[in-house]
Amino acid sequence: MASTETRKPIGIAVIGFAGIIGRRHTAHVISNPSAALLAVVDGAPGASDLAAQLAPGVPFFQTVTEMLSTTVPDAAIVCTPNAHHVTVGLELADAGVHLLVEKPLAEAKASARTLVDRVRQKGVKLLVGHHRRFNPYVVAARKVLKTSDEKPGAPGVGLVTAVSGLWTTYKPDGYYAAAPWRRSRQLGGGPVMINFAHEVDTLQHLLGPITRVSAEKMRRRYTSEEGDANAVEDGAALTLRFESGAVGSFILSDGVVSPHNFEAGTGENPLLPRARRPRHGHLDDIDEIESEPVDVYRIFGANGTLSVPDMTLWTCGDKPRSWENELQVQRIELDDDPRVPFERQLDHFIAVVRGDIPIKGGPGCTGEEGLGVIAVCEAVIEALDDSEGGRVTVKVL
Ligand SMILES: NC(=O)c1ccc[n+]([C@@H]2O[C@H](COP(=O)([O-])OP(=O)(O)OC[C@H]3O[C@@H](n4cnc5c(N)ncnc54)[C@H](O)[C@@H]3O)[C@@H](O)[C@H]2O)c1
Incomplete structure (x- = not known):
């Protein structure tokens, strides 16, 4: 198997990139050699300027719909407020985009179940950003x-x-x-x-x-x-x-x-x-x-x-x-791993998306486990x- 460094990077979009946690994920995607930041998405006022500052040259979109009309990334990191995780996640899953959804998976377990079932139907991979597992x-x-x-x-x-x-x-x-x-x-x-x-x-x-x-x-x-x-x-x-x-x-x-x-x-x-x-x-x-x-x-x-x-x-x-x-x-x-937990989590997500590591039984939080948390x-x-x-x-x- 080729090492991750020699293979094509996984194209990732960060949704809700302008918020507290979206900015951190954006920075980690930019610095990860196995990832390519394909788009940043956020409808907040001033998000376009922030995109130019944090991710110069990376296409900016106000909505996921707008992004999908021109760019379908391999994967997305969903960093929107809790009540938006499922609507955003469903739209991306329907387009075949693998998901790392910030925690908690949803604002309620009924909507979390909808997303967990949909990703299974669509054959996309879903991890939940319970990054402490990598601490x-x-x-x-x-x-x-x-x-x-x-x-x-x-x-x-x-x-x-x-x-x-x-x-x-x-x-x-x-x-x-x-x-x-x-x-x-x-x-x-x-x-x-x-x-x-x-x-x-x-x-x-x-x-x-x-x-x-x-x-x-x-x-x-x-x-x-x-x-x-x-x-x-x-x-x-x-x-x-x-x-x-x-x-x-x-x-x-x-x-x-x-x-x-x-x-x-x-x-x-x-x-x-x-x-x-x-x-x-x-x-x-x-x-x-x-x-x-x-x-x-x-x-x-x-x-x-x-x-x-x-x-x-x-x-x-x-x-x-x-x-x-x-x-x-x-x-x-x-352990003496120098990576911070968000970096470890991103490496794991990329390995799961590539199929190098099975989603179940690994350190990442699966959709079912994220539902269990809610x-x-x-x-x-x-x-x-x-x-x-x-x-x-x-x-x-
Ligand atoms: N893992 C962690 O340690 C950690 C820490 C803080 C927050 N979080 C989680 O991250 C998520 C975001 O929290 P935050 O504090 O960064 O929120 P925030 O309110 O600071 O940022 C959310 C961003 O999402 C944008 N947004 C809202 N709806 C959107 C949509 N439909 N499409 C695109 N963009 C949209 C907003 O404009 C905003 O910029 C929450 O789920 C929260 O629980 C995780």
Whole structure:
């Protein structure tokens, strides 16, 4: 088989290129030697000027229909707001264009199902942009879990029984003012659909399907929104049950100032600074000392506990499992792949489009898995809407 570098690049269009995430995808497509940026599409005012600046010489279109009338790329990356993923995706799939659709796959599982079924009928490939699967911390955590021996006392985490997770941060008003869909329940906005969707995919990728949730809503920053059915949540305290029998708890909020979130913990998003904690007390210049990342997930097993992203594995080592024995600490190494997760994801998408890698069983999020994420998010929203903090069984369509 020829190496990717010697073969014809895959022609890619970026749809919704002018938004926050569209700009990042555009830059990665431009710098990828196995890709050719064939078109950028966005109907926003000023998008044409932005196209000339970010992608000089690349054809610009205001709509997908306009693009398809002259250019049919091999593949497209769909970076539009959540409620547009399916309409845009259907039009592209009907034209035979392979899809990488930003997460979540859709604003609701019914429309996600329509897209998943259509790509199957049309024979096009669909991946969902749950890029964290390509994050070295997630790759390393998954390796520990998948190679863990469940025999009592064996090295590793062993039988996973529980997980605790945090995604807590403060999004400024400007984030919502810049794109009002982000604060609309009907349009698939809010931290459950935008941010918890990442957590769901990460947790399901690591620990298998989530089958039941319960949720307690957090108090709101914007008291004016009380009683507004279309206003999104600020956050929630959640419990999760996994098909494996493991259980989980999760605090989600975009209305608190906190370093305990995946982006701050791993530093994976160039737009958001990394949070680090000094090893000993407060020091003025944190860069001068060895610091460690704040914790985001703890995965508890019968033989050990793995903490992510500080990648600490606590076990009893070669001693019997007991609270009387001093715990042994092992630091799990990350791989030394220099590519950022978006670059790894794009390389994977290109390999899938080329048929070099099967879509199922690989690291990428398939359409069915993306649909499964929305099913969990919808169950969370249903539980949040229950004033009794109800328990909801996850139903994938
Ligand atoms: N993977 C990640 O880490 C990550 C991070 C942020 C956002 N996202 C996802 O990316 C998507 C976009 O989020 P954003 O914050 O960049 O949104 P945004 O509002 O900043 O940008 C969306 C862009 O899409 C354009 N657009 C809307 N409808 C369109 C259409 N039909 N055709 C062409 N262009 C259209 C808009 O004009 C806008 O420029 C969402 O699904 C979001 O959940 C993913």
